[in-house]
Amino acid sequence: MTLSLTREDTALALEPPDDEPGGRRAALAARLRTLARRPGFLLASLFLLFVLVSAFVPQLFSGYDPYATAPKDRLLPPSLTHPFGTDDIGRDLWSRMLTGSGLTIRATLVALLIAVVVGLVLGVVSGFFMGLTDSVIMRFADVLLAVPGLLLALAIVTALGFGTIPVAVAVGVGIVPGFARTTRAEVLRVRTLPYVEAARTGGASWLRILVRHVLPNSWGPVAVLAVLDTGVAIIAIASLSFLGFGAAPPAAEWGSLIAGGRNFMITAPWVSLLPGLFVAATVLALNHVSKTLQEPAR
Amino acid sequence: MSRPTRRRWLTALLAGATLALAACSGSAAPGGDAADAGPPVRGGTLKVAFFPDNAAFSCVDPFQTYWIEHRSVIRNIADSLTDQDPQSGEIKPWIAQSWEVSPDGRQYTFHLRDGVTFSDGTPLDAAAVKANFDGWADTVKQTGGAAYGASYILGYASSEVLDPATVRVDFAQPNSSFLQATSTTNLALVTPASFQNTPKDRCLGKFTASGQFVLDDYSPGKSLTISRRPGYAWGSALSQNTGEAHLDKVEFTYVAEDSVRTGNLVSKAIDIAWPRNPFTAEDRALISRSDATVQSRSLPGVSYTQFANVSAGRPLSDPAVREALYQALDLPTYAQTVYGDGYPVVEGGYDTTTPYFASVAGKLKYDPAAAKARLDAAGWAVGPDGYRYKNGAELTLTYPLTQFSAGAELLQDQLKQVGINLVLDTVTTAELPAKLANGDYDITQTYFTRADPGALQFILDPDLANSKALATNSMTPDVRAQLKALFARAIQTTDPNQTEQAYADLQNLLIDQGITFPLFERVQYAGVSNEVHGFAFTSESFLKLADVWKTQ
Incomplete structure (x- = not known):
């Protein structure tokens, strides 16, 4: 007998095939059906889908050039022609909002990518090897956690310079320690489980155990955290952009759009308010989705 | 019981009508309402909110x-x-x-x-x-x-x-x-x-002067307090009150947000809102609707002006591009869009309240067709993206600035119409001087407030200017020689006619040689509560408190 029994073989032997009734796909479909019956979840998902699609192809939803000024139409209240009204130099706010989604969503994705990749690596390494490596990485994470997130992001963005990517990097670095911690906790739990011991007894190399057994089984909570932190990242990116660290004008970002209307809060509240509500709705929808996804898992 | 109440109502109504009239007259008669409101009342603390303090150089000397803002304070504490x-x-x-x-x-x-x-x-x-x-x-x-x-x-x-x-x-x-x-x-x-x-030390307030008020405290970036000087009796005859101040005390605070400053005035937390940038049309309407009026006067001296970098290799070293820049700027629309209806359109390198001011508005006419023709003739051809190119290089002008402003984005769009790509390069306040010193810009803006045309020397003469790089980059040496000669002719004489002629020639030279690109007239606005009487601007459009008193 050879030792060629891989995990796939085991899995195939033990689990029912995907296309059989009661298989993995069916379970997923059943779960989706349950979720689809919840109007809140459905609404939130549809809204997020709209935000995503409109962020990458804004011209589908708006006929106005987001950069064309029209002094005669300055500060028009919301109407059918301008759903979000116009700003103080007559640009259509709805199209600016959607164009701004592109930059903000991209920045959020970059920030999350940095956080997930770096956080996972640090967490897995730290939890798996323990000892000195763990102490060094976790004390470093403690230091990062001790500095208020926005302050840390401000310091990083000042060093890197202004723009969408520096803001994304700053925010990403700021949420790395959270991911590292969560991953480490999971890894610590998983590495003591019987199947890891079995693999080790079976003579598997540590890299193989890490990649094939520990990582796939510990990254569930990290995925939920990623969805939850998307909202946090959006707010942090919008805050930095509000403070003027984001993309150079005339490019619009959610934060700079809100900032642009702050001198007209009393006389033309929609300039700040509507983009603000849009951001709030996006973050709320994200939180709702991630909470709902967590529920059946509990 | 009912009669005094009714009388109070009547008084209030009358007062309201007077105030409404005063509001209508606007800046026509600053301080004119003192007589309507009766004799000045002694006492009270006046609260004034300023633009943020100067972070780079906190100084009241x-x-x-x-x-x-500090020169406004000094006007009242020193003679x-x-x-x-x-x-x-x-x-x-x-x-x-x-x-x-x-x-x-x-x-x-x-x-x-x-x-x-x-x-x-x-x-x-x-x-x-x-x-x-x-x-x-x-x-x-x-x-x-x-x-x-x-x-x-x-x-x-x-x-x-x-x-x-x-x-x-x-x-x-x-x-x-x-x-x-x-x-x-x-x-x-x-x-x-x-x-x-x-x-x-003097900058931080360690000096003694002879003014109508004395400086009690200056906390840079936070507040500044002045109080009445007892026994003062040598006020300028340009004020009605040449004796002791009516007010007990004046508290100046620094408020960063324009909207907060206006909000403070409207909600009566302060008596005078003193913005650096002109109020927006919306803020003016808001103030006029509340128990306050908007006062205004153009600040004498250099108008809000862009200065070009004409050093070799930069796009603006080409006189044709500079000429096209004038034609591409729609100044009336700029003034109306950014500062509202009725805002004065800039007429030259100086604001209209500057002595020896001569309008060159005729040379600042908006003519996009002429601008395009000028650029075409100079070899800048329109590329597929709408911007102009010459020898493969895009016609890009870099404009470093420290904060977003609607005005800059409007300017950007106006230039885009003729194919000029204006890049708004956002930098920190600390980085800006280095950018200028390295000549890493095409246009930049500055201004200088003084009721004398000589003010411009302190921007354009490298020997006197704050930013030597800006002065050096703003024109070629032969143009500088012409400019210096005109300043010398105007200043080194006792004949007022010669001064006037030299300054008129100078104001034409500024535009003909493409040295200054005026953008808007700088108007000093002040939102003044109706409880404040005797408000007036000095010749430099600073705040004069000599006649100011408050309804108690």
């Missing part, structure tokens, strides 16, 4: 500071030899009762008023004036010429006390703007002992 009539621009007596200027324009003799004392009791006599002039000359040396007042005493040689009430000031070369300079806050007088403090 009259001679050193250039910060407009000058002369005063300037805001209406006519004439120089009027103040601490100097009279003066003579020698025919060659190099000797000024001042006859001082009797009985003037500083707030520490020492007399303001000829010796004190001489000590001030010498102190200023010293300060210029100590600060390496950086002190703002340096420009005001250009060519100063020495001064001599002829008798306790007479002092003669000698100049190495004629300086026709000196008499006006003596009326400014920058040449306001302080005690001779004040000059024993270092320039830095």
Whole structure:
């Protein structure tokens, strides 16, 4: 007998095939059906889908050039022609909002990518090897956690310079320690489980155990955290952009759009308010989705 | 019970009507409502909110500071030899009762008023004036010429006390703007002992002056408090009240957000909102609808102007591009969009309240077709993205700025219409001077407030300017020689006609050679609560508190 029994073989032997009734796909479909019956979840998902699609192809939803000024139409209240009204130099706010989604969503994705990749690596390494490596990485994470997130992001963005990517990097670095911690906790739990011991007894190399057994089984909570932190990242990116660290004008970002209307809060509240509500709705929808996804898992 | 109530209602109604009328008259008669509101009432604390303090150079020393808000404060805590009539621009007596200027324009003799004392009791006599002039000359040396007042005493040689009430000031070369300079806050007088403090200490308020108010406290970036000087009796005749101030105290605070400052005024948390950038049309409407009025006066001196970088290799070194830039700028739309209906359109390199102002509005006409033709002729062809290219290089102008502004984005879009790509390069306040010093820009903006056209020298003359790089990059050496010759002709003479002609030529040269690109007239607005009476602007459009009193 050879030792060629891989995990796939085991899995195939033990689990029912995907296309059989009661298989993995069916379970997923059943779960989706349950979720689809919840109007809140459905609404939130549809809204997020709209935000995503409109962020990458804004011209589908708006006929106005987001950069064309029209002094005669300055500060028009919301109407059918301008759903979000116009700003103080007559640009259509709805199209600016959607164009701004592109930059903000991209920045959020970059920030999350940095956080997930770096956080996972640090967490897995730290939890798996323990000892000195763990102490060094976790004390470093403690230091990062001790500095208020926005302050840390401000310091990083000042060093890197202004723009969408520096803001994304700053925010990403700021949420790395959270991911590292969560991953480490999971890894610590998983590495003591019987199947890891079995693999080790079976003579598997540590890299193989890490990649094939520990990582796939510990990254569930990290995925939920990623969805939850998307909202946090959006707010942090919008805050930095509000403070003027984001993309150079005339490019619009959610934060700079809100900032642009702050001198007209009393006389033309929609300039700040509507983009603000849009951001709030996006973050709320994200939180709702991630909470709902967590529920059946509990 | 009912009668007093009704009477109170009537009074309120009448007061309301008066205020409405005052609101309608706007800036036409600043301070004119003092008579309507009855005799001035003594007492009270006036609260004024300013634009944020100068983070780079916190200073309230009259001679050193250039910060407009602090010059407003200084006007009320320190006196000058002369005063300037805001209406006519004439120089009027103040601490100097009279003066003579020698025919060659190099000797000024001042006859001082009797009985003037500083707030520490020492007399303001000829010796004190001489000590001030010498102190200023010293300060210029100590600060390496950086002190703002340096420009005001250009060519100063020495001064001599002829008798306790007479002092003669000698100049190495004629300086026709000196008499006006003596009326400014920058040449306001302080005690001779004040000059024993270092320039830095004086900046933080360690000086004693003779004004209607005394400086109680200056906390940079936070607040500034002044209070009435007892026994004051030598106010300028341009004020109705030449004696003690009506107000007990004035508190100045620094409020960063324009909307918060306006909101404070509307909600009556403050009495006067004093913005740096003109109120938006919306804020003006908001203030007028509340229990407050909007007062305004153009700030004399250089208008809000862009200065080009014409050093070799930069796109603006091409005169054709500079010419097209004028034609591409739609100044009336700019003024109306950014600052609302009725906002004055800039008419040249200087604001209209500057003495010797000559309108060159005819040369600043919006003509996009001509701009396009000019650029075509100069070899800048329109590319597929709508911007212009020459030898593969895009026509890109870099404009470094420290904060977003609607105005800059409007400017960007206006230039885009003729194919010029204006890049708004956002940098931190700390980075900006380095950008300018390295010549890493195409246009930048600055201004200078002084009721004399000589103000522009301190932007454009590399020997005097704050930013030598900006001055050097703004024009070619041969144009600079022409400009310097015109300033010399205007200043080194005692013939007012020659001065006027030279300044008129100069204002044309600024546009003909593409040196300055005026964007908007700088108007000093003030939102003034209806409880404040006797509000007035000085000739430099600063806040004058001499006649101000508050309804108790």
